[in-house]
Amino acid sequence: MRKKSLIIMSLVLIVGIVSAVLINRYIVSKKYYTEEYRPQFHFSPEKNWMNDPNGMVYYEGEYHLFYQHNPHGTEWGPMYWGHAISKDMIEWEHRPIALEPDELGTIFSGSAVVDWNDTSGFFDGGHGLVAIFTHNGEGQKQSIAYSKDKGRTWEKYEGNPVIPSDPDIRDFRDPKVLWHDKTEKWVMALAAGKKIMFYGSDNLIDWEFLSEFGEGAGAQGGVWECPDLFELPIDGDPNNTKWVLQVDIGDGAIAGGSGAQYFIGEFDGTSFVSDDNPEDINWLDYGADFYAAQSFSDIPSEDGRRIMIAWMNNWLYANRIPTEEWRGAASFPRVIELKTSKKGDIKVFQKPIKELDTITKTELFKIENQVVKASDIPNILEDVEADVFQLTAEIVMEEPVNFGFKVRKSEEEGEETVIGYSHSEQELFVKRTQSDDDYFSPYFNGRHTVSIEDENIIKIHILVDKSSIEVFAQNGEFVITDLIFPSGKSKGLEFYVENGEVLINSLEIKSLQSIWKKGMFSIF
Structure with a gap:
């Protein structure tokens, strides 16, 4: 009898435990990626802090996104490499932390490559992934790690660091490594103060200094960080190419605080020579929240795309944005191209990756060949509500006029973000404000602009998520990326015209579906 009672009690206990687990996981799954401000089609960590994308590489059918991560809190702290994997750069699978701090220091930014020919000797004549990163401890030095199992586990090189710290250079970090075909060697671009230093290697282990670039060039308002270096065809012609050196600056960017600039020129495997005058500045993005931009290594040649992701944030307020469980997100992946502008100069153009179409959900609004006047009432978008969507438009000005879109709008909450074109100023702008309830920084409110001169047709592609907006104008010649933090009730849209x-x-306008699946959790 006692044995039977014990069996019954055990069964009751098991049922209770399983029920509790199921209920807990149901609650968690219902909440999964649905917190206030949580991005729905941009990558963000499950919890805690994220900043710079790192180690972005394509290998055997998978895109790897590593990132600066503090697993212990929602503010910047001791840095690890977080990790996620994707088949399409849309849906991401969270993986365990890839690289942890050790006796040499915490794990700062860097890159990853496929060592196809086993130049390092790590892969027994095969191939695998090598990560190159900055150890931040007593000084900043460059180290490597390697993976033999498609990035699932990593082993740090026992001879680290491969480039020791330089006592004369305080900021000595963020190695970007590529294979240079013509010289048949590895090249590293390394941020050092307000310049880039280049190193070369035959095996990813032994490095020699090659040259440096940047003294007095471009934007010098803050320390240079997170360089990227790649060659692109001009106007799609593989026989006519230029090199792009992308460099971020920690302060003094176009919209205030941190931002991304680039140089176009020649690179011969040893030194970079810019086509620009030293005083010229080319901004990659004119918004406040596009930083630490990095492109994927080893995307197959038949794909032919150079794809870039950045951290959507700004060091002026990054630790204070009003999110709770997590803090930090990545920009939506962009294709980077070199094209000849209408003015005849060569510029970087950007556009969202075509895979965006796979999460396009419902057509919310569509019109063609319609004249809209300033006096028109009601607003043509009065009946449209959306908080996660893309908007594409081509607007013709037959006279000087100002016009634009108001998104994430609510009369009740007194909120809106404005994307407009001012003919009088000949500029495209994004104007954002923070609500009184969520005020967190004196640097957040503002009007971020880019000059678009002598145009009577404005082409625009806007991506809106729960807490961000990315604006691609004139086929991607101009881009503005900004964080926004509207109330969940703010879903209204408006198209306005002033004086004409x-x-x-x-x-x-089309809605976009979430890339984060509910009910992702198993019982055990």
Whole structure:
């Protein structure tokens, strides 16, 4: 009898435990990636802090995104490499932390490559992944680690660091490594103060100094960080190419605080020579929240794309944005191209990756060839509500006029973000404000602009998520990326015209579905 009672009690206990687990996991799954401000189609960590993308590499059918991560809190702290994997750069699988601090220091930013020919000797004549990163301890030095199992586990090189710290250079970090075909060697671009130092290697282990670039060039308002270096065809012609050196600056960017600039020129495997005058500045993005931009290594040649992701944040307020469980997100992946502008100069153009179409959900609004006047009432978008969507439009100005879109709008909450074109100023702008309830920084409110001169047709592609907006204008020649933090109730849209009329050649709004699946959790 006693044995039977014990069996019954045990069964009751097991049922209770399983029920509790199921209920807990149901609650967690219902909440998964649905917190206030949580991005729905941008990558963000499950919890805690994220900043710079690192080690972005494509290998055997998988895109690897590593990132600066503090697993112990929601503010910047001791840095690890977080890790996620994707088949399409849309849906991401969270992986365990890849690299942890050790006796040499914490794990700062860096890159990863496929060592196809086993130049390092780590892969027994095969191939695998090598990560190159900055150890931040007593000084900053460069180290490597390698993976033989497609990035699932990593072993640090026992001879680290491979480039020791330089006592004369305080900021000596963020190695970006690539294979240079013509000289058949590895090249590293390394941020050092307000310049880039280049190193070369035959085996990813032994490095020699090659040259440096940047003294007095471009934007010098803050320390240089997170360089990237790659060659691109001009206007799609593989026989006509230029090199792009992308460099971030920690302060003094176009919209205030941190931001990304680039140089176009020649690189012969040893030194970079810019085509620009030293005083010229090319901004990669004119918004406040596009920083530490990095492109994927080893995307197959048949794909032919150079794809970049950045950290959507700004060091002026990064530790204070009003999120709770997590802090930090990545920009939506962009294709980077070199094209000839209408003015005849060569510039970087950007556009969202085509895989965006796979999460396009519902057509919310569409019109063509419609004249809209300033006096028109009601607003043509009065009946449209959306908080996660893309908007594409082509607007013709037949007279000087100001016009634009108001998104994430609510009369009740007194909120809106404005994306507009001012003909009088000949500029595209994003104007954002923070609500009184969520005020967190004196640097956040503002109007971020880019000059678009002598145009009577404005082409625009806007991506709106729960807490961000990315604006691609004139086929991607100009881009503005900004964080926004509206109330969940703010879903209204408006198209406005001031003092005149415009012709809307086309306007289409489509909702985007979440990339984060509910019910992802198993019982055990």
